[in-house]
Amino acid sequence: MNMRQWVKLPSAWMEEGGLSAFKWRAEAGASETAALMVLMAIAHRADLEEGIARATYNDLFAATGVSRTKIADGLEILAARNLVIREANGRSTFQLTNYGKGRPLGRAACETFIRWQWSYADVRRLLSS
Structure with a gap:
């Protein structure tokens, strides 16, 4: 798969302070971190028209390096915060x-993010600062 240098990412939720909700919590462990990593992987695969991505758990694992359990936890968080619609266009699709x-979109430097292969610890340090 050719990796795009930049991907579109809806940004209204960030402008409204939604990014600060993703914090390391002892009871959730790495689930919040995994959610952000999964969001980036979905954004990278999303089509440019509707924001629909087709990705299996194996695809998400390959992009993030996190376990299937944490991918599932991350997807639950993203769906609960209304950032991703699961099975929007059939199995293994996310919107x-x-x-x-007409919607505010930001640019996310996906290629660099994935190429750096950030670990949980790296993202956790960023979230806790």
């Missing part, structure tokens, strides 16, 4: 919410 024309 970024608030994606499309």
Whole structure:
């Protein structure tokens, strides 16, 4: 798969302070971190028209390096916060919410993020600062 240098990511939720909800919590462990990593993997695979991505758990594991359990936890968090719609277009599909024309979109440097192969510890340090 050719990796795009930049991907579109809906940004209204971040502008409203939603990013600060992703914090390391003892009771959740790495689930919040995994959610952000999974969100980036989905954004990278999303089509440019509707924000729909087709990705299996194996694809998400290959992109993030996190366990299937943490991928599932991350997807639950993303769905609960209305950032991703699961099975939007059939099995193994995800849709970024608030994606499309007229909606605020930011650019995420996905290629660099994945190429660096950030670990849980790296992302945890960023989230706790």
